[in-house]
Amino acid sequence: MMNFETKYLIRWGIPGWVFxxxxxxxxxxxGKRFFLGNEFTVTQLLGIMVSLGFVGIVLGYLMHQMYFSVNWIFSKQSSKIMQKMLNIIKDKEKIEGIDEYRFEHHKAYFMFEYHWQKQLLQLDSEQRDYITERYRYMLTTIHGLGALLVSIVSSILSVSVLIFLYGHNAFSSVMIILLIYLGFSVWKGFCYYSENLIYFQANFINAFHNKELRKPDGERVENE
Incomplete structure (x- = not known):
């Protein structure tokens, strides 16, 4: 099984490597040959490739941070997501703190996440493991696609700069078209998984509130 460090290095590296x-x-x-050229030996080329691999990881990590800052910290995305879930959840009054922080969207979302985690802790391990693993998979996919979207947009900008500096050629035009297509595909995937997670989380909260799931001792979940 892939260890923690390897998983995160690959996850952070992909956006940077794509760029x-x-x-x-x-x-x-x-026709440029900067960094790679016939004058380099195989050993030197391998060293350059390893260096680019590490550079890609750093760039990818920074792109993840850009995605989080644009999509979460400096926007009202958490408020929009929470509102969509509240439209699905039936007993909203059972979620403490939502009304208290309704004008502070980040804090309201934090209270929502606290309620979600609190309900999970009341489940038996089998149910909790399934829900948390599925939740983790979708959330990781969403964040990965978000960072990849930043990478593709950055790639479009960098290729556009090259076109501005050196002019159009057939290959650069193909790259722009390909990047736009990839960007659209990644965006659609991002929207799909985001919507999927909203319905997944909201409907499980309904199940918590309706006492449809079991406590560790086999009893139904009671909402306190």
């Missing part, structure tokens, strides 16, 4: 790949391949299409 490097599209930018550098487009750069090479203009």
């Amino acid at each position: 490097i790949l599209f930018t550098y391949v487009t750069y090479l299409s203009y």
Whole structure:
């Protein structure tokens, strides 16, 4: 099984590697040979590839942070998500703190997350493990797609700069079209998984409130 460090290195690296790949391949299409050329030995080329791998991880991590800051910290995305879930949840009054922080969308969302975690802790391990693993998978996929979208947008900008500096060629035009298509596909996937998670979480909260799930001792969940 992949260990913690490897999973996160790959997750952070993919957006950075995508950016490097599209930018550098487009750069090479203009006949440039900066960084890679015939004068390098195999050992030197391997060293450069390893270095680019680490650079990609750093870039990918920064792109993850850009995604979080744009989509969560400096926006009202948490408020929009919570409102969609509240439209599905039937007994909203059982979620403490929502009304108290209704004008502070981040704090209201924190209270919502607290309620979600509190309900999970009352389940037996089998049910809790299934819900948390499914929740983790969808949330990880959403964040991964969000960071990848930042990478693709950054790639479009970098390729556009190359086109501005060196002019159009057939390859750069193909790269722009491909990146736009990939960006649209990633955006649709991001929206799909985001909506899926909203319904998943909201409907399980309804199940918690309706006492449809079991406590560790086999009894029904009681909402305190």
